[in-house]
Amino acid sequence: MPRITPETTIKQYQDFIREVYGKPNDRHFSLWDMLSNVERFTMRSLKGIRKNNQNKTRFNLLIALSWFMSTLNRLHIELDESVWKRFPYLCSYCASCPCSCMENGIDKRKEVPVDNSKRPVTLEDFQTMFGKIYPTENRTIEHAGVHLAEELGEFSEAILAYMGEHKDGLFEKVILESADVFSCIISVFNSMGINVAKELSDMFSNNCHTCKKSPCECSFGSIVKFKS
Ligand SMILES: [Zn+2]
Ligand SMILES: [Zn+2]
Known part of the structure; x- marks a missing residue:
């Protein structure tokens, strides 16, 4: 039975999602269907920010992350x-x-050196890293949410461009944008003080969080109607 633990790595979480949802996704959903579910649940999470409903933001953003x-x-x-x-x-x-x-008004992207000795191991370590790079006290949760919406739009545009021309350079852009989306999702969780790995380990303690099966047996209809 596949499980996610609080010590999960990003890779283990990604493998879990493949094992539980890969088959039904391949059979039932196009790339665009999946992307629209990422957007749909992200937008619900943003509504939670506007309504000051942390539970709504937390739950919908965890589902958006899994569709992502x-x-x-x-x-x-x-x-x-x-x-x-x-x-x-x-x-x-x-x-x-x-x-x-912000302080330095950077208008051009700088070369970013990579020191592999600092590489985080677990998902929690990555979340800690994002908290250090982008401290929550430097921006509001509304700011983090708007930034997430912006990056999700850029991710969608990058996929659209790649699917149109199938060029490697355009695929590289999709890869870069995927990292940006992830960083923004984690930043919203950081603004709420929520440990993502712990939440995922609770949500996915037993296969699919809804039907409890692996592979997931949720019907297309129940996913479309899914309420939270
Ligand atoms: Zn910066
Ligand atoms: Zn299911």
Whole structure:
């Protein structure tokens, strides 16, 4: 029985999602269906921010994250790798930790050096890393939420461009944008003081969080109607 523990790595979580949802996703959902579910649950989580309902934000963002993982599995993108390449314990834009983009008015992306000795191991370690690069006291949760919406739009655009032309360079852009989306999802959780790995280990303690099967046997209809 596949499980996620609080010590899960990003890769183990991604493998779990593949094992539980890979088959039904391949049979029932196009790439666009999955992407629209990432967007749908992310937007619900943003509504939770507007309504000051932390539970709504937490729950919907965990589901959005899992649809995001399904999308990356379909595209054969290893999130662990793409995140570390983009955020090697440094802001991907100003190349410092904590990020100094605001104070220094950086208008051009800097070269980001990679020191592999600092690479986080578990998902929790990655969450801690993002908390150090982007301290929550430097921005509001509303700001983190708007940034997430913006990055999700860029991820969708990158996929659209790649699917149109099938060029390797355009796929690289999808990989980069996937890391940005992940960093923004984690930042919203950091703003709420929520440990993502712990939440996922509770939610997925027994296969699919809804039907409790592996592979998941939720029907297309129940996923479309899914309420929270
Ligand atoms: Zn920065
Ligand atoms: Zn299910």
